[in-house]
Amino acid sequence: MTAQQQAAMQSMINWLSDERELGRKPSKIEIAGEFDLHDMHYYIFKYKKTLLGKWLLAVCGGYEDPSDTEHCGHIFSEMQPYDPASAKQEAIAMVEMIREYWMKQAAAIEAAQQEGGAESQDDSSGSGIFNGFVLLNSSECDLEQVKENLLKDWNISSSSAEGESHPEEEKEGILVFEVDGFTAALSFVDAPVPNGEAEHYAQGNYLWREAAEITKTHVSQIIVAVFTRSGSPLDSGKLYTKLAASCLKLPNAIGLYSSGTVFQPELFLEMAEMMKSDDPFPLLNLVHVGLVGTETGMNGYTHGLKSFGKDEIEVLNSQTSPAELRDFLIDISGYIVEYNVTLMDGETIGFSAEQKLPITRSEGVYVNGESLKIKF
Structure with a gap:
């Protein structure tokens, strides 16, 4: 076994041992194949939860050079049964899902920073930057409805100053716009939050007993982000709340993964609505x-x-x-x-x-x- 194969094996074992995955080392694990994708090298693994259990599929990579022992972060398993006839195809699909997730997230942040200018890029403290993930239980994202919700509920227009929208961004599932000294960004990703991360943190929501079970049903997400250009962190948080609330009104929205938990849509919307009458700060939607x-x-x-x-x-x-x-x-x-x-x-x-x-x-x-x- 090469040094790279040994490193991939250990990385896969460590990933599976995490409490959000198996919570322990697999009983058996083997390298079942290799493939190249996007100029990077990947390893297909088959593993067993228990000694007498079924073989399950996992993938780890990519490696740019044969001498590399650090993968780029594409490590995943949906714990589906391992089938040698379809293992490579399924492993490639998992890698593409992870790549799409990170590319979409990077695109939304980059677009927002370009709109927001140097001020947001130079802010290393994180002050005034809010982001979260609206979880969806179907592979649909109606950005037009989100725009209508923003306008109807909060009198916020996502169109440009000339009154024109940005169809090229919306076509790709990305919407970026400026409002009152802030840059807001939405990015649809047709894949769940990787590594069971949302499901893990949903367990900590003691105000919503069904949080973890409902979170498991999400299959796609909308990345929501707000960056401050000249506004205060408080106003940035208010805008983020309004943007997230407008997404949570979609019929297939089941929760918001943000601030280390998964918020229940009904409770989040109730807290957001209070801003309309009493204008209180929506602290519990942000902290x-x-x-x-x-x-x-x-x-x-x-x-x-x-x-x-x-x-x-x-x-x-x-x-x-x-x-x-x-x-x-x-x-x-x-x-x-x-x-x-x-x-x-x-x-x-x-x-x-x-x-x-x-x-x-x-x-x-x-x-x-x-x-x-x-x-x-």
């Missing part, structure tokens, strides 16, 4: 508060503050109730976002003169990168 119970107490975390240029927050081993912890994190998040507050390591925070909760910065437990820990 997810996660809760994890352990033997030592309740743990809570935010996911979404980074889009406002702020650190995510975690509370570990709290002795409060889940409801109290959730309310606390919502209050803190609202305070940070709406008043543009930056919390610092070593400071204290409280909602009364007597309350002084210490703040420390360290590697995140439930979020990527560093987070601010508040003792509560």
Whole structure:
């Protein structure tokens, strides 16, 4: 076995061992074939979940050169039965699905950045940049209906200044337009979110018991993104909410994968509708508060503050109730976002003169990168 084959084998085992896939190493795995596609080399694998189970199909690649041991990220398995007669064709289809997903996402972001100019490209903090994935249970995307929803519900026109639309972009399933100092982008991808990622994070939505099961039914998606040019992160978040809500009104929309969870369409739309009358900031459509119970107490975390240029927050081993912890994190998040507050390591925070909760910065437990820990 060559060094590249060994590397591909180990990468495939690691991918299958992830908790979002098998959650353990396959009982058996073998290289069942090879092929070249788009000037890259790929390996077909067959593997078994259990020793007496059926052979299943997987693919790993691509490799540009025979000496490469790092693949480009095209690694996947739908856990369908392995059939030697059709394995190559099915493996190629999986690779094409992954390529289409990333090409569509890159195209939407690139188009939005070109429309948005250098300001959005130079913003490395992520402040004012919001993105998510509207999950669809059929391979249909009615962008015209989304445009109608935007105009009817929010008085937002997606046409150019001259009143002309962009048919060349819509024909490819991509819509990019500017509004009030922001660039908005929609990109349809006729494939599910790869690697079971959406299904995995749907499990954390404790407000929607059926989230994971319903998320499993999605077969395509709309990538939704908003970039700020001159507007504030708050207004960028509001526009993103309106754009996502307009997509969620499609009859085949079943959820929004964003901020580390999958939002229920009805609840997201209800929160968005409140902006029409009371004009509150739709915090809970943009920042997810996660809760994890352990033997030592309740743990809570935010996911979404980074889009406002702020650190995510975690509370570990709290002795409060889940409801109290959730309310606390919502209050803190609202305070940070709406008043543009930056919390610092070593400071204290409280909602009364007597309350002084210490703040420390360290590697995140439930979020990527560093987070601010508040003792509560």
